[in-house]
Every structure is written in structure tokens, then in C-alpha cells.
Amino acid sequence: MMNRPIIALDFSTMAEVERFLTKFDEPLFVKVGMELYLQNGPAVIREIRAMGHDVFLDLKLHDIPNTVGKAMAGLASLDVQMTNVHAQGGSSMMKRAAESFKYHNPDGILIAVTQLTSTSEEMMQQEQKSILSLEESVAHYAQLAKDSGLDGVVSSPLESRLIHAHCGDDFLTVTPGIRLNEDSKDDQVRVVTPARAHALGSDYIVVGRSVTKASNPVAQYSRVKEEWESGEE
Ligand SMILES: O=c1ccn([C@@H]2O[C@H](COP(=O)(O)O)[C@@H](O)[C@H]2O)c(=O)[nH]1
Numbered sequence: 001m002m003n004r005p006i007i008a009l010d011f012s013t014m015a016e017v018e019r020f021l022t023k024f025d026e027p028l029f030v031k032v033g034m035e036l037y038l039q040n041g042p043a044v045i046r047e048i049r050a051m052g053h054d055v056f057l058d059l060k061l062h063d064i065p066n067t068v069g070k071a072m073a074g075l076a077s078l079d080v081q082m083t084n085v086h087a088q089g090g091s092s093m094m095k096r097a098a099e100s101f102k103y104h105n106p107d108g109i110l111i112a113v114t115q116l117t118s119t120s121e122e123m124m125q126q127e128q129k130s131i132l133s134l135e136e137s138v139a140h141y142a143q144l145a146k147d148s149g150l151d152g153v154v155s156s157p158l159e160s161r162l163i164h165a166h167c168g169d170d171f172l173t174v175t176p177g178i179r180l181n182e183d184s185k186d187d188q189v190r191v192v193t194p195a196r197a198h199a200l201g202s203d204y205i206v207v208g209r210s211v212t213k214a215s216n217p218v219a220q221y222s223r224v225k226e227e228w229e230s231g232e233e
Contacts, residue, residue, distance in 0.1 A: 002229045004029045005194065006056050007221065008176070008208030012039055014047060021051060023218050029081070031056040031206055045078045054081045056174075056206075060113050061097065062086035069096035076104035082174070084154060087112035087141035094148035102149075109172065112145040113154040114138040114163075117177030120189045135159060139166045146171055156190035157197035157205070164201055176206035180224070181233060183210050194228035 008031040011017050017036065021028070030053050036044055037059060048055055057080040061068045068085060075083055085097045094112060101110045114137070115124065121134040130137060138159045143166055145153050152172025155163060160173040177191045185191050186209060197205045207224050214220035227233055 002198070003204045005178075005221070005224050005228055006031050006174075006204055006206045007211055008033060008058075008206055009048075010035050010208050010212065012036065014040055014044055017044065017048070020212065020217065021048070021053065024221070027052045027054070029054040029056065029204075031058050031208075033058040034060075042078055045080060049079055056080070056082040056084075058084055060084055060086045062089045063093070065090075065093045065096040068093050069100045072097045072100040073104055076101045076108065080105070080108060082109040082111065084111045084113060085150075087114055087145050087153065091144055091148045094145060094150055098149040109151045111152045111154055111172060111174050112141065112148075112150050114141040114145075114159070115155065117156045117175075117190045118187050123189075135162055138162065142167050142171070152203065157192045157200045157202045158190050160197070160200045160202045172203045173201070174204040174206065175202040176208070178205045178207045178210065178224070180210050180220075180227075193233055194224050195231050195233045198228055198231035 006029045009017050010033055032044060032055055045055055057075060061071055085094055098110055115134060124130040124134055138155050139162055142153045142163045146167045152174055154174050156177040157175040163173050175197055177188050178194055179191045181193060194205055205228055211217050211220045
């Protein structure tokens with residue numbers, strides 16, 4: 001069975017979140033990112049969990065190992081199903097994050113961001129002065145995350161096959177950069193449709209504005225889910 005699409009709740013206030021979530025009459029898997037968490041704090045997680053939804057807390061921690069390990073202990077106690085760090089923080093940082101997260105939340109999923117879906121190969125080479133191709137860099141960070149004890153990575157679906165080939169089918173690919181055919185890319189660079197993400201073997205898709213900005217979010221979510229599950233546009 002396919003995992004539910006994860007809906008990115010990129011709102012500023014809890015009132016907006018409540019208005020959005022009360023439209024749905026099923027338990028969802030939602031993502032709380034920096035916009036919502038940094039303006040509202042841990043209370044948003046408690047409220048969303050109390051409504052019966054699963055939560056991916058997407059704060060992309062990236063700091064020295066001690067700081068990330070201690071911060072992760074706090075996040076893990078929030079009863080979230082998934083959270084993340086930035087793989088570019090390195091293996092020591094990821095190992096400390098994994099030890100801390102798994103100790104407090106043994107059933108939770110810990111993943112690492114490889115290269116943001118708003119990053120292109122040109123940006124990597126010109127701005128990060130990377131000598132690797134985008135795919136080489138994603139594969140490298142995925143392997144580093146696996147070796148550090150993490151459960152999977154964030155990438156575009158365009159790299160899901162490559163990650164599974166390097167790290168195995170059980171290593172999770174959690175993939176934003178999802179757009180329906182008629183949608184604008186906005187600030188994203190590496191985008192595909194839900195059906196294409198299915199064909200490319202992603203384990204999870206993360207969908208934000210396609211659903212949250214739709215005139216009928218419930219109908220749009222059903223369409224995303226149907227495409228994702230069937231693999232057909
Ligand atoms: O590489 C990444 C990592 C995280 N994200 C997050 O996913 C959603 C995508 O939102 P859309 O509106 O569907 O573009 C957003 O919360 C990002 O912070 C990502 O896009 N890419």
C-alpha cells in the first residue's frame with residue numbers, strides 16, 4: 001500500500017491550520033515546517049496530534065553535533081512520526097541526531113536533506129562550488145545518512161531510483177517538488193507530478209501549495225492521492 005501524500009502546512013498561524021484541517025474528514029499526514037513552528041512553537045504539534053493527524057516536523061537541523069543532538073532530544077519528545085536534519089551537517093552530527101532521536105522516539109523516522117529541490121546543478125556548481133554533479137552529490141549524502149544510522153533522505157523524486165540503487169529499497173525517499181501538470185513551479189526547480197513520483201519509486205511525496213492554495217483543497221488532495229496511488233495522470 002502506498003504511503004499517504006504528506007501535506008505541507010505552510011501557514012503562519014494555528015487559526016489558518018485549523019481552517020484548513022477541518023475541511024478534511026480523514027486522518028492526514030501533514031508536514032510542519034519553519035514558517036509554522038517558529039511562529040507558534042511546540043503547541044502546534046500538540047494541537048495537530050490531538051486532531052488525529054500524523055506529523056513530519058521539517059526543521060532541517062544543521063549545526064555542530066552537540067547542539068543538534070540536544071535539540072533533537074526536545075523535538076523527539078513531541079511525538080512526531082518523522083523529522084529531519086541537513087545531511088550537509090556531516091556524519092558526526094547525523095549520528096548524534098540519530099542516537100538522540102531513536103532514544104526518545106524509537107518508532108519515529110529520521111531523515112536527512114540531500115540537496116534542496118529548489119537547487120539546480122548549475123547553482124550547486126556556481127554557488128556551492130561543488131565539483132560533483134547533482135546526482136553524485138545526492139547519492140553521496142544519501143550514503144552518508146545511511147551510514148550514520150538514519151532511515152532515509154529528502155530529495156526530488158528524480159533521484160529516488162538512484163538512492164534506492166545505492167542505499168537499498170528499504171532506505172526511505174521522502175520527496176517534495178511535487179506539482180500537478182498545470183501548476184506553476186514557483187520557487188522549485190526539480191519538480192515532477194505525483195504519477196511520475198510513483199513511477200520513479202518514491203516512498204513518500206510532500207505536497208504543499210498545489211493543495212493548500214487550491215480553491216477546493218479536499219478535491220485537489222484526492223486528485224494528488226489518486227495520481228500517486230495509481231501512477232496515472
Ligand atoms: O528539498 C526540499 C525540502 C523541503 N521542502 C519543503 O516541502 C514543501 C514543498 O512545498 P510546495 O508548496 O509543494 O513547493 C515546503 O514546505 C518546503 O519547505 C522542499 O520543498 N524541498
